[in-house]
Amino acid sequence: MPKTVLRILLVVVAVLVVGAGGVGLHYVRAGVDTVGEVDFSERLAIPPVAGSRVDAAGTRVFDLDIRAGETRFHDGPATRTAGVNGAFLGPTIRAHRGENVAFTVHNGLGETTSLHWHGMHVPAAMDGGPHQTVAPGETWTPKWTVAQPAATLWYHPHLHGKTAEHAYRGVSGMFILDDDDTAALNLPDTYGVDDLPVIVQDRDFDDGNQFDGSVPFLGNLGALGDEILVNGVLGPYTEVxxxxxxxxxLNASNARIYDFGFADDRRFSLVGTDGGxxxxxxxxxxxxxxxxxxxEIVVAFRPGETTELRSYGGGEGLEGFGARINGGADRFDVLQFRAADRLTDTTEVPAVLGAAPDVDTDDVARARSFELAGREINGARMDMDRVDFAVREGSTEVWExxxxxxxxxxxxVHDVRFQVLDVAGGAAPPPLRGWKDTVLLVPDRTYRLAMRFSDYSDPDSPYMYHCHLLTHEDEGMMGQFVVLGDGEEIGSVAGHDHP
Structure with a gap:
């Protein structure tokens, strides 16, 4: 073998060995554990309830201003952030079932964005998805009638290709729906006292205290931060x-999957999921x-005690070699609870809360199959000009x-709540037996979802379905469908604007 060729081979082998060693070192060092390390020195902030006015037609109107700002999370320079009606995050919007609501959404961000009502049953043109963008300095005025039961929803940007960036900067907030049936229950319901919004986000900060939303080396999921914000606060405590x-x-993180529990492993009651x-x-x-x-969970406290909400490592879908790189080994102390020496005791967890999901699967118009792989759904990436399929208004479908x-x-899935019929051929586990609009897909398990498209036909305005790991979504793991009335056909997608 010529000496020059031998030298080249030796160099290649050396590079591979060093590279493998670097990957191995990165793997060993991967993982974050803040258990016992958080000082919990900041009081938990409770987002204010959004103000509103009722116009002459009886419609409740909310004014929302998306804007850039600065927020001080650490000593030193403030962090450049964005929010709604403030520098970071936004107010909690509350509306009642049956109310007519309207919004003036002003974009003061300095670049095009959008605001999507996640979990809301709403006309497609009012959905705030990639086709309802708001240019800088412009105002968008969606309106609809709240036509679904009480639930914890939220709002966030949905600009195709930049959703992860805008959400990471802080544009999001909670949207709580109320109704008479839920109000009649004796559940804790005093906002900010015994009914707390808990918006959980992970963030990385660079040396200049700016958000670093980069994807970790070898990571598959997206940005994974090493610090936890709750309602925009690092290391928060709340008094009980x-x-x-x-x-x-609310998991408002871009990519991180949490496995919530308490530091002392106390039991708690799950009372609600995405749709109610x-x-x-x-x-x-x-x-x-x-x-x-x-x-929505209800937890019981004893007088004078202190405990922490925690995210534990592991969990379904985060197993195997890549789990550590994707946050599967990470543990976080999230929020500390400090109970007073005397606690009032006037509420309960009723044995019966509501009705179970009841999609009629005896009259299924169509079954569809969706395979998520890489950054594609059914072998295709998102195309703003392509409507992937249409469903008929009033029809029931089952999606595998x-x-x-x-x-x-x-x-x-936008617009609808769905019922998880089964997982891998077996019964849906308890956390998936309520109404859902977002579901974790553990690799290689088939999830059958039943949903009914009850109204809001529009041949020109599509709804989205997508992976909600935001980097995956931005890179193309999304599709779109329209709801058609009798005699309607798929129209032309209008009003889209994207980078």
């Missing part, structure tokens, strides 16, 4: 004055939430969804 406290958990209350509470010590999912990657995806 009641025996029972209802937590409205369960039929009956489920007692558990752990609850996994992927990005975009919500859950499977993730064929070795790492997690999840699946969110």
């Amino acid at each position: 004055s009641t025996r029972l406290v209802r937590l409205r958990l 209350l369960l039929a009956a509470p489920w007692r558990t010590t752990r609850l996994q939430l992927s990005p975009g999912e919500r859950a 969804v499977v993730n064929t990657n070795g790492y997690p995806h999840n699946f969110h």
